[in-house]
Amino acid sequence: LAKTTQPISMDSYEGQEVNITCSHNNIATNDYITWYQQFPSQGPRFIIQGYKTKVTNEVASLFIPADRKSSTLSLPRVSLSDTAVYYCLVAGPNQAGTALIFGKGTTLSVSS
Amino acid sequence: DVKVTQSSRYLVKRTGEKVFLECVQDMDHENMFWYRQDPGLGLRLIYFSYDVKMKEKGDIPEGYSVSREKKERFSLILESASTNQTSMYLCASSSGSLGNQPQHFGDGTRLSIL
Numbered sequence: 001l002a003k004t005t006q007p008i009s010m011d012s013y014e015g016q017e018v019n020i021t022c023s024h025n026n027i028a029t030n031d032y033i034t035w036y037q038q039f040p041s042q043g044p045r046f047i048i049q050g051y052k053t054k055v056t057n058e059v060a061s062l063f064i065p066a067d068r069k070s071s072t073l074s075l076p077r078v079s080l081s082d083t084a085v086y087y088c089l090v091a092g093p094n095q096a097g098t099a100l101i102f103g104k105g106t107t108l109s110v111s112s
Numbered sequence: 113d114v115k116v117t118q119s120s121r122y123l124v125k126r127t128g129e130k131v132f133l134e135c136v137q138d139m140d141h142e143n144m145f146w147y148r149q150d151p152g153l154g155l156r157l158i159y160f161s162y163d164v165k166m167k168e169k170g171d172i173p174e175g176y177s178v179s180r181e182k183k184e185r186f187s188l189i190l191e192s193a194s195t196n197q198t199s200m201y202l203c204a205s206s207s208g209s210l211g212n213q214p215q216h217f218g219d220g221t222r223l224s225i226l
């Protein structure tokens with residue numbers, strides 16, 4: 001099973017780019033990497049998903065190296081409202097069933 | 113927009129009670145999930161279901177059971193509640209193949225067992 005490891009916390013200032021890396025050394029061939037954002041008293045919300053190389057949408061980019069053993073969520077020009085917990089999920093079918101393994105989350109604090 | 117609705121935001125029960133947490137989704141999703149979230153431990157999967165009447169254990173199924181009689185509804189059951197089951201419970205749903213489709217979460221039920 002692909003265990004994920006993320007930094008517990010990160011601090012940033014408004015307007016900076018923030019990169020959060022998730023390690024997943026045992027990722028399986030069919031696994032996808034998905035990132036979620038969670039605010040207090042709410043459920044996690046989907047940000048971005050990828051399988052390999054680079055994916056970009058209107059809020060973030062996801063960088064996945066060729067060996068896929070890690071991934072980096074990049075948030076351009078963060079604002080105070082980006083203060084939240086960010087989760088990395090590696091998920092997909094495996095031989096024994098289906099693995100859905102969230103990281104423990106990275107608490108991002110953005111200051112002015 | 114997908115909506116996942118959990119029946120209660122806050123719930124207080126007593127040790128030994130049988131507790132039901134209900135979750136309903138309105139997007140005809142095949143897959144539904146129950147997680148618990150505890151400080152420092154992140155989200156841990158309890159059970160999930162990929163079809164009506166089908167279920168599969170997650171990482172921490174002990175002390176829990178689930179029921180999925182209809183596609184839109186997934187229930188989590190604490191057979192005999194204990195204090196160590198005090199937690200935030202999150203329900204989610206997704207379409208298609210597990211893993212390559214985003215999960216849509218409800219806003220959680222904060223359960224306290226006294």
